[in-house]
Amino acid sequence: MRLFDNPVLTRELLTTLRSPRAFVLQMLYIAALGAIVYFAWPAESEGLRQVSPSVARGLFDIFFLGQFFLVALMAPAFAAGGISGEKERKTYELLLASPLSPGAILFGKLASALAYLVILIVSSLPLMILCYLLGGLLLSEIIRAYLVLILAAGTFGLLSTACSSFFRRTSSALVVSYLVILPLAVMCVVLTRTDAPSVREFVSIAVLPPWCLAAWVVLAILVNRRLLHPPDVGSEGKDVIDEEEEMKYAIGVVIDRDLFPDKLFAPAKRTDLMPDGANPVLDKELRSEIFSQGTLMLRVVIQVSMLLSIPLMAGLLFLRSDKAGYYVAYVLTFNMLVGPVFSSGSITQERERQTMSLLLTTLLRPVGIVAAKLIAALRVSTVLTFLLTEQIVLAYVMLGELRARLWTLMVFFLIIAVTCLATSTIGLLCSALARKTATAMVMTYLALLLLFAFPIGVERYLAGDQRFTDSQLAAFTVTSPFSAALNVPMHTTRADMAGLNAQPLKVADTVLVNVAGLRLPVWLIFLMIYPPFCLAGFGLTCLVFRFRWWRAGVQG
Amino acid sequence: MIEVVNFTKRYGDFLAVDDLSFTIGKGEIFGFIGPNGAGKSTTIRFLATLLRPTSGEGRVAGHSVTGDPMAVRRVIGFMPDDFGVYDGMKVWEFLDFFAVAYEIPRAFRKKIIGEVLELLDLTSKRDDYVSGLSKGMKQRLCLAKTLVHDPPVLILDEPASGLDPRARLEMKALLNELKQMGKTILISSHILSELADFCTSIGVIERGKLLAAGSIGEIQQRIRAYRVLKVRVLGEDTTRAKEVMSNDPSVRQIESFDHTVTAEFVGRDQDMARLLERLIQSGISVQSFAEEPLSLEEVFMMITQGVVG
Ligand SMILES: Nc1ncnc2c1ncn2[C@@H]1O[C@H](COP(=O)(O)OP(=O)(O)OP(=O)(O)O)[C@@H](O)[C@H]1O
Numbered sequence: 075m076r077l078f079d080n081p082v083l084t085r086e087l088l089t090t091l092r093s094p095r096a097f098v099l100q101m102l103y104i105a106a107l108g109a110i111v112y113f114a115w116p117a118e119s120e121g122l123r124q125v126s127p128s129v130a131r132g133l134f135d136i137f138f139l140g141q142f143f144l145v146a147l148m149a150p151a152f153a154a155g156g157i158s159g160e161k162e163r164k165t166y167e168l169l170l171a172s173p174l175s176p177g178a179i180l181f182g183k184l185a186s187a188l189a190y191l192v193i194l195i196v197s198s199l200p201l202m203i204l205c206y207l208l209g210g211l212l213l214s215e216i217i218r219a220y221l222v223l224i225l226a227a228g229t230f231g232l233l234s235t236a237c238s239s240f241f242r243r244t245s246s247a248l249v250v251s252y253l254v255i256l257p258l259a260v261m262c263v264v265l266t267r268t269d270a271p272s273v274r275e276f277v278s279i280a281v282l283p284p285w286c287l288a289a290w291v292v293l294a295i296l297v298n299r300r301l302l303h304p305p306d307v308g309s310e311g312k313d314v315i316d317e318e319e320e321m322k323y324a325i326g327v328v329i330d331r332d333l334f335p336d337k338l339f340a341p342a343k344r345t346d347l348m349p350d351g352a353n354p355v356l357d358k359e360l361r362s363e364i365f366s367q368g369t370l371m372l373r374v375v376i377q378v379s380m381l382l383s384i385p386l387m388a389g390l391l392f393l394r395s396d397k398a399g400y401y402v403a404y405v406l407t408f409n410m411l412v413g414p415v416f417s418s419g420s421i422t423q424e425r426e427r428q429t430m431s432l433l434l435t436t437l438l439r440p441v442g443i444v445a446a447k448l449i450a451a452l453r454v455s456t457v458l459t460f461l462l463t464e465q466i467v468l469a470y471v472m473l474g475e476l477r478a479r480l481w482t483l484m485v486f487f488l489i490i491a492v493t494c495l496a497t498s499t500i501g502l503l504c505s506a507l508a509r510k511t512a513t514a515m516v517m518t519y520l521a522l523l524l525l526f527a528f529p530i531g532v533e534r535y536l537a538g539d540q541r542f543t544d545s546q547l548a549a550f551t552v553t554s555p556f557s558a559a560l561n562v563p564m565h566t567t568r569a570d571m572a573g574l575n576a577q578p579l580k581v582a583d584t585v586l587v588n589v590a591g592l593r594l595p596v597w598l599i600f601l602m603i604y605p606p607f608c609l610a611g612f613g614l615t616c617l618v619f620r621f622r623w624w625r626a627g628v629q630g
Numbered sequence: 631m632i633e634v635v636n637f638t639k640r641y642g643d644f645l646a647v648d649d650l651s652f653t654i655g656k657g658e659i660f661g662f663i664g665p666n667g668a669g670k671s672t673t674i675r676f677l678a679t680l681l682r683p684t685s686g687e688g689r690v691a692g693h694s695v696t697g698d699p700m701a702v703r704r705v706i707g708f709m710p711d712d713f714g715v716y717d718g719m720k721v722w723e724f725l726d727f728f729a730v731a732y733e734i735p736r737a738f739r740k741k742i743i744g745e746v747l748e749l750l751d752l753t754s755k756r757d758d759y760v761s762g763l764s765k766g767m768k769q770r771l772c773l774a775k776t777l778v779h780d781p782p783v784l785i786l787d788e789p790a791s792g793l794d795p796r797a798r799l800e801m802k803a804l805l806n807e808l809k810q811m812g813k814t815i816l817i818s819s820h821i822l823s824e825l826a827d828f829c830t831s832i833g834v835i836e837r838g839k840l841l842a843a844g845s846i847g848e849i850q851q852r853i854r855a856y857r858v859l860k861v862r863v864l865g866e867d868t869t870r871a872k873e874v875m876s877n878d879p880s881v882r883q884i885e886s887f888d889h890t891v892t893a894e895f896v897g898r899d900q901d902m903a904r905l906l907e908r909l910i911q912s913g914i915s916v917q918s919f920a921e922e923p924l925s926l927e928e929v930f931m932m933i934t935q936g937v938v939g
């Protein structure tokens with residue numbers, strides 16, 4: 075196997091690393107890390123001896139966690155397009171027909187995807203050493219942290235590359251990668267950061283490496299096999315998918331357009347002409363295109379999410395019903411992950427498949443096209459997301475203490491619905507802005523993280539700080555549905571499980587935020603800001619959609 | 631019917647189309663020819679309302695391409711050079727999709743879809759998935775799509791690429807049929823023999839510049855000044871004939887093969903007669919002395935070489 079004299083690797087590295095963007099990004103990354111260190115650096119006046127170690131530990135934690143999640147987020151972003159991208163660009167067959175061995179292709183794809191990430195990680199090392207000089211850290215801890223980071227990068231990258239070789243579309247590969255990687259990442263963080271040092275050491279030295287290596291070998295063999303005897307070449311790797319045929323061989327969940335609840339997101343295929351006045355784009359999206367890539371991705375998504383929801387339901391709804399907000403947060407995470415899949419590809423795919431010029435020379439107007447795309451995406455993602463809420467309904471029916479606060483169920487549902495709207499709208503906007511689906515998806519995820527997760531992180535980080543009141547901190551998080559869900563007031567003491575009649579319960583205090591003289595809870599502000607925001611996003615999408623092709627000319 | 635006035639398109643610094651102007655009358659079939667990268671597709675996309683010009687104006691059936699794109703879309707049927715199809719759609723669904731997009735009432739749709747399928751010989755593929763069609767069939771399907779709303783103007787960018795010889799002939803017949811129906815057609819291609827028979831006029835474009843435009847007769851007129859002369863002689867006279875000819879001021883680039891001498895001739899008709907006289911006076915047995923008829927292909931080659939201005 076040719077390793078470094080590898081044309082795949084060389085080409086990819088040339089195109090990614092040669093760009094000035096890569097360099098600028100690295101500069102920014104180091105600058106951001108440097109800024110954190112600079113501001114957290116203990117001042118002379120503070121008793122250096124006492125403060126430094128805790129500062130060093132804090133920085134170490136931020137660095138490790140930050141980089142770990144960076145790896146978890148970016149490894150799929152870089153790697154999931156590796157092989158499926160070749161399929162989309164119709165170069166897959168060329169590549170496979172070349173004398174390159176599958177191993178070389180896999181290595182080239184993986185190494186090129188991870189090279190940049192590894193460069194980023196390694197370039198943070200000097201700053202880490204600086205923190206080490208503050209004291210309070212063990213060298214072994216730092217080495218361990220970097221070992222975990224590199225292992226994670228390899229495993230996540232390989233997982234994503236494997237998904238990439240199994241799916242035809244980068245978007246499918248990306249979402250399945252995230253869905254598999256996020257639980258793994260959370261588990262890994264929990265295990266390597268427990269307070270018991272011996273467990274920590276044991277896990278990161280004795281457990282993780284062998285398991286990762288085993289996973290690498292298995293995945294590499296699988297991908298190798300698939301590249302050697304590719305089942306998905308011919309007509310550029312996308313043969314016609316016959317749903318019925320596919321269902322016969324499906325494992326686990328099957329999707330049946332004629333049955334509830336599947337028909338909610340997948341109406342039956344047409345057998346006759348469309349009625350007059352139908353929006354053809356909407357009809358096409360829902361009836362023909364939703365499964366055009368096969369149902370594999372959807373089935374995987376549904377199965378994994380259902381599987382995860384069972385322990386969560388037990389823990390967060392039935393054992394500790396006051397934690398219902400956290401279950402809602404899980405549902406929201408699911409939507410955050412899955413929502414963009416259906417929206418962020420909807421405009422870019424027309425470009426990629428070169429159907430845009432056909433569509434644009436018809437009498438359809440941009441607003442009609444964009445609206446149809448939004449409705450179709452929203453419908454699928456909302457139905458899939460609400461499939462996970464039946465557990466909540468069940469809990470509200472069965473648990474007296476929840477039943478007593480039925481209005482919170484309504485609030486939860488509203489939060490979930492508004493989140494669905496937000497993820498779809500943002501996805502669509504990114505789809506209009508980007509040229510490729512994979513780019514649009516990554517853009518969408520970044521935007522969602524910035525709006526949904528980042529404020530919570532900052533709030534948690536600043537929580538102890540005396541300079542800010544709770545209300546000010548809460549005001550910072552109004553863009554996050556997680557914050558909204560966790561701020562819905564639940565009772566704090568548990569009801570008596572035996573008697574379903576709820577006893578008077580103590581309700582947690584709600585943090586209120588000042589808005590123009592009114593004091594409103596976070597969830598209410600969240601529910602109020604997103605609808606107009608989404609409307610504006612929709613308008614912007616139409617504008618971008620109109621002007622983009624008009625300015626540059628439609629390709630294909 | 632179609633009018634392009636001073637159309638210019640720049641991509642950054644690159645001048646893709648430079649100050650292009652031509653008109654196509656009603657019922658004409660205009661063959662747009664030029665080598666790869668000449669700017670054909672760019673011009674065609676502009677006319678199909680898909681591209682904003684750097685400067686210039688276009689009109690289709692009296693509607694401004696930039697000012698009233700919707701009206702233009704209503705009257706044109708556009709087939710791009712490179713296009714994709716939707717996945718998970720059957721042939722009839724695909725056509726129904728575009729029929730609805732062109733606002734054709736349901737009552738007419740069934741009939742129209744049947745007709746265009748019949749016209750393009752796709753009836754047997756009615757219930758196949760479009761993504762499973764072969765390239766040539768997709769090509770035909772796309773042409774079917776451009777016909778669903780019965781547009782008076784057809785703008786076709788290399789409709790015959792990817793078709794087998796038989797399908798090419800059928801495509802030609804189809805275009806002739808459309809010509810009979812009085813449609814105005816703008817068709818681009820680089821395979822000239824394809825266009826020669828039925829085009830009423832052609833435009834030749836290279837590197838963004840229109841080198842020649844007009845009816846086929848007109849263009850051939852312009853090439854009059856430049857022709858190929860073929861002289862066949864008997865016996866061992868070839869070298870002597872070459873000698874005599876090379877002394878003539880109107881003759882360029884002489885080649886000989888076997889008993890034939892081929893030369894480029896740039897003089898007038900009288901000069902040609904004088905050359906023949908001189909050959910015979912020199913005692914050369916001229917078996918034949920003739921001007922080679924130019925094929926469209928050669929016209930194209932000459933024009934694009936810059937031989938004819
Ligand atoms: N979006 C674009 N950006 C930059 N350059 C472009 C773009 N589209 C076309 N060009 C350039 O403009 C020139 C004309 O392209 P065009 O597609 O019109 O050629 P063409 O005559 O259709 O060629 P072909 O016969 O190969 O289809 C080419 O040199 C091409 O590189």
Ligand SMILES: [Mg+2]
Nearest residue numbers: 670671711787
């Ligand atoms: Mg072209």
